[in-house]
Amino acid sequence: MSLVTDTIRNGVDTQQLYATLDLIKQQPELAEFQFRATNRWIDGAHNRSTIRGFHAAGGEDESRTEEFQLDAGEPAILLGTDTGANPAEHLLHALAACLTTSIVYVAAARKVELTSVESTLTGDMDVRGALGVDKEPRNGFERITVSFHVTGNAPAEKLHEVVERAKARSAVYDMVTNGVPVAVEVTAN
Amino acid sequence: MSLVTDTIRNGVDTQQLYATLDLIKQQPELAEFQFRATNRWIDGAHNRSTIRGFHAAGGEDESRTEEFQLDAGEPAILLGTDTGANPAEHLLHALAACLTTSIVYVAAARKVELTSVESTLTGDMDVRGALGVDKEPRNGFERITVSFHVTGNAPAEKLHEVVERAKARSAVYDMVTNGVPVAVEVTAN
Numbered sequence: 020m021s022l023v024t025d026t027i028r029n030g031v032d033t034q035q036l037y038a039t040l041d042l043i044k045q046q047p048e049l050a051e052f053q054f055r056a057t058n059r060w061i062d063g064a065h066n067r068s069t070i071r072g073f074h075a076a077g078g079e080d081e082s083r084t085e086e087f088q089l090d091a092g093e094p095a096i097l098l099g100t101d102t103g104a105n106p107a108e109h110l111l112h113a114l115a116a117c118l119t120t121s122i123v124y125v126a127a128a129r130k131v132e133l134t135s136v137e138s139t140l141t142g143d144m145d146v147r148g149a150l151g152v153d154k155e156p157r158n159g160f161e162r163i164t165v166s167f168h169v170t171g172n173a174p175a176e177k178l179h180e181v182v183e184r185a186k187a188r189s190a191v192y193d194m195v196t197n198g199v200p201v202a203v204e205v206t207a208n
Numbered sequence: 209m210s211l212v213t214d215t216i217r218n219g220v221d222t223q224q225l226y227a228t229l230d231l232i233k234q235q236p237e238l239a240e241f242q243f244r245a246t247n248r249w250i251d252g253a254h255n256r257s258t259i260r261g262f263h264a265a266g267g268e269d270e271s272r273t274e275e276f277q278l279d280a281g282e283p284a285i286l287l288g289t290d291t292g293a294n295p296a297e298h299l300l301h302a303l304a305a306c307l308t309t310s311i312v313y314v315a316a317a318r319k320v321e322l323t324s325v326e327s328t329l330t331g332d333m334d335v336r337g338a339l340g341v342d343k344e345p346r347n348g349f350e351r352i353t354v355s356f357h358v359t360g361n362a363p364a365e366k367l368h369e370v371v372e373r374a375k376a377r378s379a380v381y382d383m384v385t386n387g388v389p390v391a392v393e394v395t396a397n
Contacts, residue, residue: 030252031287039287043341050336050345054297058304060325063219066308068301070293075285082284087293089278091305095271096264098220098228098313104259104276106306106380108243112257113302114390115247116280117295119255121338124287136249142388147239149310149379152232156239159383163390170397178396186392190338191295194348198387199331201303201352203375207367208359 031127049076064092064099097146107160110195111140117191118165118182125184126171133171140165163195220316238265253281253288286335296349299384300329306380307354307371314373315360322360329354352384 026034043050053074060066071086072079091106093099104112115138126133142163145156169178186192215223232239242263249255260275261268280295282288293301304327315322331352334345358367375381 030254036287039285040339040341043336043339047336047342050334050339050341052333052335054294054300054331054333054349056293056297056300056304056329058301058308058327058329060308060312060322063312064309065219066305066312066325068304070297070301073283073297075283080283080285083290085290087297089293089298089301089305091301091309093309094262094264094269096228096269098225099309101272101274103305104245104278105243106302106309107383108245108259108262108276109278109298109302109305110380110383111243111245112247112259112278112280113295113298115245115257116255116278116292116298118392119247119249120253120280120282120288120295123249123252123255133249136255138247140245140247142243144241144243144379145239146241147232147236148382149377150229150232150239151377152229152239153236157382157386158377159379159386160243160388163388164393165390166393166395168395175396179394182392182394182396188338188340188347190333190348191299192390193337193346194296194299194384196387196390197346197348198385199349199352201354201381201385203307203371204353204355205368205371206355206357207364207371 028127028130029123029133031124033127036124036128061102064097065102066091107142107144111142111163113191114163114165114195115140117189118167118185121185121189122169122182125188126181129181131171131173131177131181133169135170136167138165138167217316217319218312218322220313222316225313225317250291253286254291255280296331296333300331300352302380303352303354303384304329306378307374310374310378311358311371314377315370318370320360320362320366320370322358324359325356327354327356
């Protein structure tokens, strides 16, 4: 095997991965990150987030050459015109993406070569809560179900262990299951 | 004022809004929604969610003519190649989008014409948690701060009330602050 084959696994540079982990162990202050988004209302249920800058490893990131734009909307039944996935669907995407990347990174660290990682997520919501019709149902999903199908060059038992470890390390899984303190500040007119 | 001006406020059809609320009050079973996403790993930190179908108002939605595709990635410092905003940034977008749409709908219902709704979100994370370097920091954001600037044809006090009501009704704000039960199922190989 070439050096490249040894280093890159699942598209992850494991040499860089181990170097990053070692560096953060030695200098924990480098682990303080801040991610950001700015959002602007366009019309009705249509709004757009712009994402680029973040703080990492003791300074402001300069590596991103372009900003990401993400549009949100609602379907007709929720009074929108489908200008984007709706906010709750974006949350499902955030959860799927984080668990999947965690699976891929954990597998890379454990020398498991993955062939595929696919997932289907469902979130059940009684919209009487968010629409303010009834105080009983909560506003958000009552429950979320994530169904993964993972294949790779390891026994099924080891792939299950990789998913378990990914759950235990995923940032968005932690936030969605445990919640996060959110402070909302407002200036008006 | 024309009928159209009376009905459409902030891009929201308030006549349809009130009709929807009345219908759901009469037939609460129509309020059971299910949103979905499917996600597929592409390479490294790159994965993509596809979003289209959902269950609403007693049946499967047929109104969406196209699917939404959302790409996730990581910046170089987190071993990716910026194939999209990262999962934690997508969560910030979901939160911003839901609060903003809630503000716009609440304002429409309260006869407030908005001029602008802008927000900046920050999330602070000690990445030692998600990277598994240290058990002390949590995996996700320690805190999220949302700063809104809202303008419209109402006194500042009323705009503040609109934001307060939107917080009290937002589906994603509820989920991010209070958490949601998440079940993860896995099939492997």
